[in-house]
Amino acid sequence: MLRKAKQQEMDRRLELKHCDPILNINIAKYESFAGIIRNIGLHPFFCMYWTEEQKIFYKTVMNRNHSSFLTIDATGSFAKKLKLINKEKSPHIYLYQCVLVTETTSIPVFQMVSTKQDASMITYFLLAILADGAPLPRMTVTDFSKALLMIMSKAFANCADTYCYMQTLYNIVILEKQENLPSCYIRLEPFHDFKMGLPSR
Numbered sequence: 067m068l069r070k071a072k073q074q075e076m077d078r079r080l081e082l083k084h085c086d087p088i089l090n091i092n093i094a095k096y097e098s099f100a101g102i103i104r105n106i107g108l109h110p111f112f113c114m115y116w117t118e119e120q121k122i123f124y125k126t127v128m129n130r131n132h133s134s135f136l137t138i139d140a141t142g143s144f145a146k147k148l149k150l151i152n153k154e155k156s157p158h159i160y161l162y163q164c165v166l167v168t169e170t171t172s173i174p175v176f177q178m179v180s181t182k183q184d185a186s187m188i189t190y191f192l193l194a195i196l197a198d199g200a201p202l203p204r205m206t207v208t209d210f211s212k213a214l215l216m217i218m219s220k221a222f223a224n225c226a227d228t229y230c231y232m233q234t235l236y237n238i239v240i241l242e243k244q245e246n247l248p249s250c251y252i253r254l255e256p257f258h259d260f261k262m263g264l265p266s267r
Contacts, residue, residue: 078113103192111159112180114194121200124166124175128201134168135205135253136175138192138209138214145179158260167207175202185213192221205251223248 091113095103105114127134140162147155158182164176178191196202202222208214212228219231225248237243 083084087247088259110182114191115179116176124200127166131168134166135207136203137207182208185217188217189221202249205253207253207255218252222250
C-alpha cells in the first residue's frame, strides 16, 4: 500500500495521467515538459530530450573553455521493455547520453532513449542536436563501438565514415599532405580496452 501511495504521488508530481508510458510522454511534450522533449517516435520508440538550460550551458562552455569535450555513450537495462500491440515486448531500451566534460565537472547535456540502436537512429539524434543550434564539439570521447565511431565521423567530423576520418588524419600526419583537418577530433577511451578483451595496461 505504501508503494502504491508513493507511485501515485510521483505520478502526480510528474503529471502522469495514463497507464500507457508513451501516451504520458506525448502529453508531457506539450504540457509539463514542453520545450524539453524534442522528438518522439512510436514504432520504433524513441525520445530525444534536453532543456534549454542544458543547451545554453553547453554553448557557453564550448565558447569559453577550449579544453572541454563531449563524451557519448550508451547504456541498457535501465528501463523495462515496452509491451507492443501484438503482445510481444520491444527490444531493450537504451539511454544515449552526451556529457560535457571540463577540468572541474561533467554535466549531461543531451539525451535520447531508444529501442532502435542502429546507425541511422543515433545519427538522427546527433544531427538533431546540431539542428537545434548546438555548436560542433572540438573533441569527442567514446568507447570502441563501431557504430558510434562511424556516426561521430559523419555528424561531427564531416567525413563519410570512420575509414575516411582515419585516412584524412593519416594523410596529414604520416604523408604530410595538405588537407583540411576534420572539424572534430574523435578520441577513444583507453579504459574501455578491457571490454574488447584486450589485456589491461
